[in-house]
Amino acid sequence: GFQGMTENNYKFTTLGRGGSDTSAAALGAALKADFVEIYTDVEGIMTADPRIVKGANILNQISYAEVCQMAHNGAKVIHPRAVEIAMGSNIPLYVKSTFSDAPGTLITNERGGRGNGGEIAINESCASGVANLSDLAQFRIELNPTDIAAGRNLFEDLADAGISVGCLNLSEKEAMFAVFSPDVAHTCKVLDETGFKYELNEGCGKVSVVGSAMRGVPGIMATFVAALAGKNIAILQTVDSDTTISAIVKEEHMVEAVQALHEAFKL
Incomplete structure (x- = not known):
């Protein structure tokens, strides 16, 4: 055991x-x-x-x-x-x-x-299943586009503090990621101490469609977005790989989002 x-x-x-x-x-x-x-x-x-x-x-x-x-x-x-x-x-x-x-x-x-x-x-379907994860908080971090090391410094600071981040998006002007709710206070403390400006969005969840046959198939993202839009569910952020498309949504909409995606991908 x-x-x-x-x-x-x-x-x-x-x-x-x-x-x-x-x-x-x-x-x-x-x-x-x-x-x-x-x-x-x-x-x-x-x-x-x-x-x-x-x-x-x-x-x-x-x-x-x-x-x-x-x-x-x-x-x-x-x-x-x-x-x-x-x-x-x-x-x-x-x-x-x-x-x-x-x-x-x-x-x-x-x-x-x-x-x-x-x-x-x-x-029958290019997707194999829909998964969901609760109790998340999303951070949006403002970055200085003239400071090429800003993103590196941000994630080094978080790593040094022992904070694990997921659902990562990084661009020239902004970084977005999610942490589990128990890590919110610690993450805020690190960001405050290091001077990063941020927006915190608590009460979030993640919904994911998984399937190795999705790789290279046109229209997968369109189906994903349309399924959530059809239920008036706002997508706060997306993350994808060859086999997975995920979206951060408000946790209050997560059950409906899972049901909508399961139906849209004919599972």
Whole structure:
């Protein structure tokens, strides 16, 4: 499980959330297992949090990279470190339910899809799922465009103070990032002490659409923006990669945003 001992003085400790998943993946890698099965209280990885989207579907297969992105962006079915360990050893992971004989979700190198009975079929959608993260605050920092080192100084100051930032956008005149709400006071203190002018936007959340098949497909951002605009949800900031598009929104709109994106991407 999630219990363990420190290496030198043999004190008992815990590994934290996801420790059981990570232990299983590490054992599987060490034993060169054919696969690892992780049993949980749901029947597999779903296209969204079923508490938010009642029509969320079970994925029969998903890639390591996609499920890592979903986990990092708020999905809590499996810990991303467990997936990273399995990916490093190319060991398939199965996520199954303790309470049923459902086949669960296979996590492997290949992207899956939805087959019969409401599971996601390959090529039906370029996205694999929608994830959400709560309890964020957004900072907008004013930068001096004539000071080329301003951005470097800002993030060095934050790093020196032990503050981890996410959802990062940096331009000549402005930097935007998000921190978790418990870090707001510390971040404000650092910015005040270092003289940066900033705007704080508390009570935010992040919604993300994840899918390796989105790479290079025209219209993905248009679909994303249109889905939120159709519900009159303001996008405070966007962040994207090859496999993920995320938006910072007010937390009061996050549930509706997840539902809108799930519908728009036909998940």
